């Protein structure tokens with residue numbers, strides 16, 4: 001630790017011995033007050049900003065893969081050469097500095113100018129993105145980064161501009177993130193990049209032949225190419241006598257605000273469901289000092305997704321923070337403040353938050369006659385059954401080369417990365433979407449990272465200790481690792497991702 005702090009203070013302008021920097025090593029220091037990392041890859045030296053542009057993750061603790069560095073926290077990937085954010089969730093570049101070798105010394109010199117924006121002629125006459133969420137914003141961002149000059153419109157049913165949705169159940173709901181941090185981009189961003197943002201505008205129909213969408217307001221919009229990124233909506237539970245005002249769901253900024261407004265005077269809340277969102281809501285409400293009863297039909301939270309061992313770990317984590325679980329139970333009815341469970345148990349609650357899963361928003365795709373299979377069917381280029389119409393994010397079911405199955409997931413990073421790949425393919429680049437799925441969850445001070453995709457498995461291997469919150473759990477089928485869950489093992493998570501990416505195609509299954 002002392003050694004690390006010592007290295008941090010190194011003034012990289014004054015130089016240091018080349019022998020201190022073996023191939024693949026990273027040295028941290030400062031240049032003009034900015035934290036910088038110097039690294040060496042195959043005889044070349046690179047100097048980059050030390051912090052990820054997503055949430056500021058420490059890149060020195062990340063993984064070098066080729067001439068890129070991957071962030072330990074949520075797996076963003078940056079070019080060491082240009083600093084470009086090559087993969088979400090980071091969208092903005094990190095700074096780069098010129099490195100000079102003088103004899104046996106390495107010195108960091110001036111900061112390099114950011115890469116000039118690309119400009120390409122041609123492409124579709126106009127592009128419309130339906131959906132102002134993770135996939136929609138990442139696609140618009142990439143279209144402009146790729147130099148698309150034509151008219152670009154995001155149409156969103158939401159009244160808020162694209163927001164950092166994962167934060168809505170975490171720090172923002174807990175009261176530790178400011179509202180100003182929640183929009184993904186400022187109004188200037190849309191203005192400067194000439195991205196028209198139509199908010200509170202639900203698209204009611206899509207005509208694939210006439211290349212036209214119709215908004216609920218009656219306005220028609222023509223397009224040259226289209227991306228559907230309509231996301232998902234919470235599953236609603238019919239509860240006997242449950243009044244709308246008592247039942248809260250969480251998808252949008254307005255939903256999170258409504259819960260916060262009620263939390264101000266609440267003493268007890270019943271959280272229904274043991275999904276990631278429900279568990280994160282429980283943790284955030286506990287951070288506000290509110291008593292939480294969590295009601296779910298499962299035997300253990302998240303057992304279906306991560307197995308009984310991790311499920312028990314999550315349950316104990318919440319119990320240690322004072323959450324009371326009512327597992328194997330459902331809500332029968334609500335009378336005033338009294339919530340009656342299936343066993344007859346009564347709970348007292350100011351209000352309820354229901355996190356019982358989401359379903360993809362497919363109405364538009366169905367109306368347009370696109371091929372649907374529990375999601376919008378897309379090919380490896382994320383193109384739907386209609387040429388020039390792409391789909392990305394929570395609605396898309398794509399041929400995943402790693403699991404060998406057609407899968408649909410509900411992960412922030414996957415949605416953004418699909419938006420980015422779809423953007424390139426809207427411009428005719430023909431890039432396959434082959435990223436290994438990744439998601440994270442934050443509950444109290446525990447970050448859980450998941451790479452890969454395992455809908456079922458025949459073996460679970462635990463490396464480390466669940467008790468000490470330091471472990472990696474590998475989910476295997478036929479001896480092959482399908483997914484890895486880690487807690488306090490960020491580098492292991494990055495390595496698992498890289499090794500899944502590098503797996504020879506012969507070991508992957510065929511995608512029908």
Ligand SMILES: Cc1cc2nc3c(=O)[nH]c(=O)nc-3n(C[C@H](O)[C@H](O)[C@H](O)COP(=O)(O)OP(=O)(O)OC[C@H]3O[C@@H](n4cnc5c(N)ncnc54)[C@H](O)[C@@H]3O)c2cc1C
Nearest residue numbers: 131132133134135157158166203231393394410411412439
């Ligand atoms: C509270 C919360 C916390 C989460 N935390 C995490 C996390 O920690 N990690 C993780 O990996 N994932 C997390 N997720 C999941 C993640 O946010 C989603 O997977 C991701 O947002 C999906 O992106 P998307 O672009 O497909 O959809 P969305 O981000 O949902 O965007 C869909 C957009 O489409 C719009 N829309 C829908 N229908 C229409 C229409 N007909 N016309 C116009 N617009 C329409 C909506 O208004 C919205 O703007 C979380 C989700 C929630 C709700």
Ligand code: FES
Nearest residue numbers: 052054055057071
């Ligand atoms: S902080 Fe780096 S990816 Fe999130």
